[in-house]
Amino acid sequence: GIxxxxxxxxxxxxxxxxxxxxxxxxxSVNNLQWFHQNPxxxxxxxxxxxxxxxxxxxxxxxxxxxxxYSLLYISSSQTTDSGVYFCAVNNGANSKLTFGKGITLSVRx
Amino acid sequence: xxxxTQSPTHLIKTRxxxxxxxxxxxSGHDTVSWYQQALGQGPQFIFQYYEEEERxxxxxxxxxxxxxxxxxxxxxxxxxxxxxxxxxxxxASSFDRGGIFSYEQYFGxxxxxxxx
Numbered sequence: 001g002i003x004x005x006x007x008x009x010x011x012x013x014x015x016x017x018x019x020x021x022x023x024x025x026x027x028s029v030n031n032l033q034w035f036h037q038n039p040x041x042x043x044x045x046x047x048x049x050x051x052x053x054x055x056x057x058x059x060x061x062x063x064x065x066x067x068x069y070s071l072l073y074i075s076s077s078q079t080t081d082s083g084v085y086f087c088a089v090n091n092g093a094n095s096k097l098t099f100g101k102g103i104t105l106s107v108r109x
Numbered sequence: 110x111x112x113x114t115q116s117p118t119h120l121i122k123t124r125x126x127x128x129x130x131x132x133x134x135x136s137g138h139d140t141v142s143w144y145q146q147a148l149g150q151g152p153q154f155i156f157q158y159y160e161e162e163e164r165x166x167x168x169x170x171x172x173x174x175x176x177x178x179x180x181x182x183x184x185x186x187x188x189x190x191x192x193x194x195x196x197x198x199x200x201a202s203s204f205d206r207g208g209i210f211s212y213e214q215y216f217g218x219x220x221x222x223x224x225x
Contacts, residue, residue: 031214088152095171
């Protein structure tokens with residue numbers, strides 16, 4: 001099946017810093033989503049981005065489908081950005097999502 | 110617009126018991142998927158239901174079974190619980206219009222199951 005690798009596994013930032021989170025995948029995809037998991041376990045949808053670039057406030061994402069990677073950018077980080085960020089993909093119509101292992105982000109005040 | 114809901118929030122069971130978890134999809138969605146997330150890991154796909162049938166299944170034993178009702182809500186049943194079944198169980202919903210397109214999946218808050 002499709003493999004998803006996220007890097008770096010852990011990231012520590014000072015409040016106000018910028019960061020880039022990377023997701024590599026091993027096959028062509030129909031769907032790519034970025035999630036933020038809060039401390040209570042809820043997966044919050046950040047982006048649905050099988051290709052192209054999107055922006056939402058301080059967050060933006062780019063997926064280069066032909067090169068099989070996606071990047072999540074966080075600018076002017078805040079302590080509330082802390083948590084685990086997951087990339088998930090599928091390569092069949094409405095098929096299962098395959099998740100990476102996640103990136104744990106800690107933003108220090 | 111109601112999002113995905115799950116019940117119960119937390120559950121404690123003993124080894125060998127059976128458990129049923131419930132999920133109501135986001136309004137307008139017709140497809141429900143279940144995932145298991147062990148501590149420190151990414152969610153793992155259990156199975157997906159569409160039109161009241163199991164459409165896809167991940168690498169989980171037959172002790173894990175499910176059901177989808179005509180109103181699109183779904184249940185996950187786990188029999189003969191093992192300590193290793195302790196995890197966060199997540200339900201996701203999406204909309205299937207057919208064809209090759211995949212739509213965004215939305216997750217519920219999860220049910221945290223502890224097996225003692």
